[in-house]
Amino acid sequence: MAVPPSTSTFSSSDFIQLALSNDVLKFGEYVLKSGRISPYFFNAGLLATGETLSLLANGYAQALAEQVKESQSDELVIFGAAYKGIPFVAATAQALWNNHGINARWGYNRKEAKDHGEGGNLVGADVSGKAVWVLDDVITAGTAMREVVEILSAAGATVAGIIVALDRKERGQNEQSAIQELAQSLQVPVQALVDIDDIIDYVAKHGEPSQLAKMRHYREQYGV
Template sequence: MTTTTTFNPQAFIDLALSRGVLKFGEFTLKSGRVSPYFFNAGLLNDGEALSLLAQGYADQLINCEHVDVIFGPAYKGIPFVAATAVALMQHHQKSVPWGFNRKEAKDHGEGGVLVGAAVAGKKVWIIDDVITAGTAIREVVNILKNAGAEIAGVLVALDRQERGQGELSAIQEVQKELDIPVHALISMKDLMDYLDAKGETQALAAMQAYRAQYGI
């Protein structure tokens, strides 16, 4: 049975909070910045949570061009891309090949670092949780290009909408450098709108201050 319901960012934020995926408070990031929120998509570790995330990815992809193959970077991206392939079939009756990479090349059996659908000569969408510095995405892009793929775009769960090394965000840097679209299911603005609607004035003020300092 299929459903035509669409992804609801506010419902996703509710679920993320209930699972501890999203937390508000004070969190020191790898960059040294003290963030008023933290997002860990690895905690989307049950059927309901993963289904909602995958539906969001599927709803985005169905409106994107050149979706020949979807690809999940190891390790978090692997369950995301598998679930998204299922969601595309269940919700949109679209069967899309999917694959992923290994962290280390396999020297027996089929060998190599790529598993799943062939990517040579295909337009590939990369699915991941968040782009922080862009390093991991660039590594995966190089792996795919070396295998003969063309990168069609990147789809992530969260856009932090904050500056990277310069005036652009990490997502904007990737878009500019690789000349590809990068889409996100939710953004920092969605989180702020959520807090505003819930009357969480203290958390909202912290988010506003952080965005004033680091936002794009």
Template sequence: MEEEGVQSAQQSRLAQDFVRFAVETGVLRFGEFKTKAGRLSPYFFNAGLFDDGAKLGRLAQFYASALQASGIAFDMVFGPAYKGIPLAATVAVELARQGRNVPFAYNRKEAKDHGEGGSLVGAPLRGRVLIIDDVMSAGTAARESIALIRAAGATPHAMVVALDRQEKATENGQDVPYSAVQYVRRELGLQVCAIARLADLLQYLSAVGGDAMAAHRARVLAYRERYGVDDDSEGDAS
């Protein structure tokens, strides 16, 4: 129990450090943003703004640390096009720097009809595959990646994302009472690890203080009241 408490504290510190990093680099912004589901969100996480070597290197360290803390086992990493490609590549580099060299692969949006052909690039898909992406919204990218991995004869085993928004997914334009992360865990059978969750963002906004952050926190809380999922059903990976 004591070891679990230490691990939980480490994960909490990692999540807070990551949220601070994302806010300070402008990757996580506050305002009014329209999501893919058509909701007006008071915050927006854009992994495309990890746009230089230093930011990508630090991001890869966060992914690697979160994976280590999760205890998730895997044999190789896979990056779904497009944002997942640089994420998986840099995480593979960071893992190798830490002494664990694992194969890396990614897919193209459109199959190549010349040269080596096909839609997969990199190492052959084998064993337990870890899918690396930024934010899971509807679980569409996860389903597509799972189909590709299974078609290649490998096992889609787990998924790691930077931020779990902890909000209701949508199906056919309608809200459903579970998040995309919960869907991937329950229905697709994958373990899921997130560097940080919406709860960690709210904790950060409380700790920073100040009128501006208090206002942001109030708006994020109101959004969560409307679209949030039940924490008790989130599972044990964080």
């Protein structure tokens, strides 16, 4: 049986390397919903091994532990949006406890409300009256995240902040990125574990010159 590598400490370089080896991150030509042709594509749905999910969860946990330390609060509630966010938030709760001794409460939503049993569209921790941290993979236009905010608001919760796996740092409707727009409109911190600049740095050290040129050109053309 193979001995699993240590994933308690998150590094953007390790995550990018692992994402590439599992086809979570790919280079090529990909047409985005915006119509832009991107030289790279990130698919968090392929974080489908224990190793990849553990590394991502430890990244979330590391960022959240820093927030807890700054706030000097013992209470932490984290939330994952269905469907991708459910394994993210569950694994992160474990990582917070195993690596940082933080006993976070966690929950998620259903796509459709349940009309029997406990009912409702929220599962897990009671978020009423709580300031909740939301975990997600990538924020493209911010629409899905605003829906999550509405769900939490209807349950009596507020959003303390948002942590995503990747920030593409692309301009949205104006000169700001979707993450910058969301942070401004919600008045909460929105941070990312990895961004396009980290990927460019990785390609500069380990990739092909042609790929590096494409990444830099895309960043100059659409980046904030």
